[in-house]
Amino acid sequence: MTAPILRVAGLSVRLGGSHILQGVTFDVAATGVTALLGRNGVGKTTTLRAILGEIPAEGGVEYDGVPVLGRRTHRLIRDGLAYVPEDRCVFAGLTVAENLRLAERVPNPDYRLVHELFPELEARAAQRAGTLSGGQQQMVAVARVLLNPNRLLLVDEPTKGLAPAVVTSVAAVLGRVAERVPVLLVEQNLAVVRKLATDAIVLEAGRVAWQGRATDLLGDAEATRSLLGVGSTAGRH
Amino acid sequence: MSTVVLLTLTGLGLAALYFLIASGLSLVFGLAGVLNFAHGLFLSVGAYATWWAAPHWGLPAAVAFGVAAAAATGALVELVLIRPLYTRHTEQVLVTVGLSLAGVALLQSLWGADARIFPRPAWAAEVTGVLGASVPVDRYLLIGAAVLVLLALLAFLRFTRYGLIIRAGVENRAMVSALGIDVRIAFTLVFAIGGALAGLAGILGGMYFSAISPGQGASLLIFAFIVVVIGGLGSVTGSAIAAVAVGLLQQFVNYYGAPGAGDVSVVVLLAAVLLTRPAGVAGKVATA
Amino acid sequence: MTARLKPFAPLLALLVAAVLPWSTLSVPGLFDGALNSPGTLQLLAVCLVFGGLALGYDLLFGRAGLLSFGHALHVAAGAYGVDILVSHYGWPLWSAALTAVLAAAVLAALLGSVALRTSGIAFSMVTLAFAQVAQITVNRDPGGLTGGEEGLPMRTSGLPAGLVGVLNTVNLYWLALAFLTVVVLVVHTIDRAPLGRTLIGLRDDERRIAVLGLSPYRLKLVAFVTAGALAALGGVTYALVAGGVSPHIASSELTLSLIVMAVLGGAGTRWGALLGGILYAYLDQRLARLGGGLPGPFGQPLFVLGTLFILAVYFVPGGLAGLSRRWQTLLGSLKPRTG
Incomplete structure (x- = not known):
């Protein structure tokens, strides 16, 4: 087991008086795809943007063992932390x-x-x-x-609004990329998650509500329904 | 006929000045989101630096010095005053307002409030005949300079890496940073370019009016603002088209209508454009 | 004890300001003559007018979040309106003043209904452009009405005797104080009314107000017309205090200085813009008088004020009002805790 490429510890974000992230803590493994899941508006995109320094945040973010929170976005990107935005x-x-x-x-x-x-x-x-x-x-x-x-890819909802055939090809490309570079993937399409992700993190109301193996989450119909608001079968084709 | 030719060329000369001021303003606004009231100051810096240097170094060197001084002023303003305020746009506008007030007052204390005679090359004072009209050569000087600047600016934006960064930054600054590019270097660059072009406008304006005064920048600036809004914020081509429209309209209405009607008609044009197309003739939405 | 007196502080200040002309006290350094000398009263009257103008402008800028660059137009409408009616047409002052303010309010409604179709920076530019037309018109002296660059001195024979002559400067002072009081009453009433809270909501998040089923456009128009009418009233007062109008009152520079006043004092706060206006007008006049004696650029009031303003934007966010609030927090934290 190698050290994680990204460690997020107690990440908090306040925007316009509302506390969007309230101490988010998780690790991203140095290989494979880690999926960041949750219903709309739980703070998935905010988490990515806070890691990248696009919005002010408190807490700790370690990238490859180095604390990076507060660094300017373009420096992080040059350090091999790539971003495919929503x-x-x-x-x-x-x-x-x-x-x-x-x-x-x-x-x-x-x-x-x-x-x-x-x-x-x-x-x-x-x-x-x-x-x-x-x-x-x-x-x-x-x-x-x-x-x-790159040393890590942050990818935010790459299949949003795409036709099913295109979703499949985008997922295939991501799968190939993930063979070489670890990926932190925000995704709503559970079929894509099932196909790509090794680990999964579920956010709920600005906190981590669940984390573990992706197969454990998607295999548990009850957990999937209560955490993501959909039946786990929804993603099966 | 000869009147129409003279009015057209004079209007285009005026349009050239507007374009030189507006293109820089437009890029600064489009990229950095700053409505720069201090732009008139850059213009005055260029004009006064040239006026000061001309007796010592001769006119061509003095013009280069004036443009360089204005560019340096622009870069300095961005680095020292605008940059520390990050994305607080209202404060940035307020700082440029303060700077425009203080800067004009500073020039007044240095060289007095009265107009100064501005030097110009002897050939620019001559008159040529075009289609029966006697047209002062300085009109061609203004038009030629503006056309050269337009072409150079378009080539710069199209073919260089920094031009690419500026065009992308006008669309989406955050995404440029997310590609690993320090977009703030581009901010400093557009302030310097804007400063240089405004300085050139100040110098050419000085030759055209044969005089400079500390308040000259402010009065040209308001029409340049109008050109920027009509042309679309962040669009160089839009600025050029709008500058020609404004310059010609102003000249013709001022001549054939009541005195001052030309200026009023320009503002009416602005209101009409904004009410029908809030985004301006070209470029991005003006409500940002 | 101090806390109980605090609500009465504005009343007390008003009382002090009202009886000030009976004081023969002289404050060397601050004023050239005794407090009740015509020169000092004139200076104070101008300060009070600008305090009121700045607070009226802050109704737009600090409260509704509308960065108008054309407020001078409304001030000029009132000032030139009353001056033209009195000096050219021989109207009695009070009906001329009323007509000028009403006409300016109608003009504000017309221009506002156009300008408010845009928002953000575009709104600033449209208002700037409208004000530019006003300035050009005033400078061109249409039909000999405005006196062009020379300005239009108020014909004193058309004024009530109590407002004419150096000895009656005190009445102009009281007039200015009355104008300031009117602005404070209007703006603070709006602050307390639902309209004020909605305007602030509008400034912070327009969508939220639209969701509540209120029309942002109509609310902003109400604020725009109210601010325009107050500015016109200020223009009328200014024309009387200054004994006439000069085109400077229609210039974008006047608008810019109103913005500076509001920010310097603390935009959006209860008293900030008012204090900023008084302070700015005081410094502007004093520096102009001291001008020759100061070295280099410091002889230019605008250099000093512009620089001061830039420093304030950086180091005193929230202006004077913010400063006093921070001072109180500091004092509070220094106080020994009981219990």
Whole structure:
């Protein structure tokens, strides 16, 4: 058992008078996919953004053994902590090629991997990212991250709003990525979680309500229903 | 006919000044979210630095010095005054308001409130005939400078890495940081570029009006604001189009209508644009 | 004991301000002449007018969160309105003042209904542009009405005898004090009324108010018109105190100084903007008088005030009002605890 790549301890966030995170504590393993789950509005995205320093937070975050809370976002990213945000956040006015060029952080970015995984992006290099479909935009968002060597990926709801066929291919790509880099994945689609995740953490009202093996959670219909508000069969296809 | 030609070229000359001021304002607002009232100060710094240096070093070197001084002022303002306030936009606007008041007063204490005669190259004072109209050459100087700046700015935004960062940052600053880029360097850069362009506008304005005064920046600034809003915040091309529209409208209405009607018509244009398209002619939503 | 007296402090201040003209005390350093000398009373009257103007502006800025860059327009509407009616058309002062304020309120309703269709920075720009039109119009002297850059001195023959002449400066002082009292009463009544709380809610989160089924647009328009009418009333008072109007009153610089006053004093607080206005106007006049004697840029009132303002934004967030609150917390924490 290796040391975890990310340790979050007592993470608290207050925004506009409301206490959104109230001492969130969990570890992310150095291999595989750790799923961060919970109903809408329990603070999953806030947790990621607090780890990244996008919003002010208290508590402790250790990345690869080093305390990083309070560091500026771009420094963490340069340290190999990559982020695929909710709603893709591609730059709509920039072309696909420009979106990728902007994300380059190293002298020899891995375009071979990107073009192998997403041949479509190579063909659409000169197209404005704003005119792409949701699935294509998600490809750009993931590709931006894969150009660079990473030590941990934070991925926020990559399958949200995508057609079922696209969900499957995005999940397949994430599965391949996770073979090399650990991933902290926020996801609502339990089928994707079932397919990818080794560990799972469930947030409820700003606190960790459950953590353990993903199979233990999804295998327990009662726990799944009470924690996530859905039957565990909902994710079975 | 000759009147129309003269009015058009004069209007375009004015548009050139508006564009030089507005493009920097627009980039600063689009990227950093700061409505910069101190922009008029950058203009005055450029003009006064050139005016001061011209007798010592000759005009071309003095112009370069003025532009550099204005760029340095812009960068300094961002580093020292704007940056410590992070994302507190109202406070940032307030600081630039204070700076514009204090800066103009400082210039007044140094060089007096009265207008100073501004030097210009001898050829700029000449007059040429175009389609039967006698057009002062300084109009071409303004228009030519603005066109060059427009092309250079577009090339910079399109083909350089920093241009890419600025364009992306105007869309979504947080996401630029999330790609591992220190977006604040780009903030300093746009303040410096904005300062340089405003300084150039101050110098060219000085040549055009043959005089400079501490308050000149403020009066040009308000029309530049209007150009920025009509053109869309953060859009250089939008600023150029809006500057031409505003400059021409102002000249023609001022000539054919009652005195001052041109200025009023520009404001009416602004109100009309805002009521029909709150996002401006091009660019992102203006309510941010 | 002090806590029980606190609610009466404003009344006490008003009383002191009202009887001040009977005092022959002289405060060297602060004022040139005795307190009841015409020069000092004139200076104080201007301070009181700006205290009222700043508090009225803060109804928009500090309370409703509307950063208007065009407030000078409403001040100018009142000032020029009354001056033109009295000096050109020979109206009696009181009906001229009433007409000017009402007309300014109607104008504010018209402009507000357009400007408030935008929000945020766009609102600031639209108000700035409207005020720019007003300034241009005033400077062009349409039909010889405004006197252009020279301004328009008030024709004294049209005024009640009690407001004319150096000896009657005291009446102008009381007039200014009355204006300030009116603004305080109006703004504080709004603060206590549901409208005030809704405005603050609007400033903090517009969506929440819309969810409550209230129209943000209409509420903001009410605030805009009220602030416009108060500004016009201030303009009328200013025209009387200053004995006429100059185009400076329509300039964006006046609006900017109102913003500075509100922030310096503490925007959105009960007394902050009022104190900021009085302090700013005092410093502005004193520095202008001392001007020649001070070295370099310090001879320029705007340099000193602008710099002071920037420092205040950084180091005294919340302005004077915030400062006094922090001072009280400090005192409270120093007090020995009992029980």
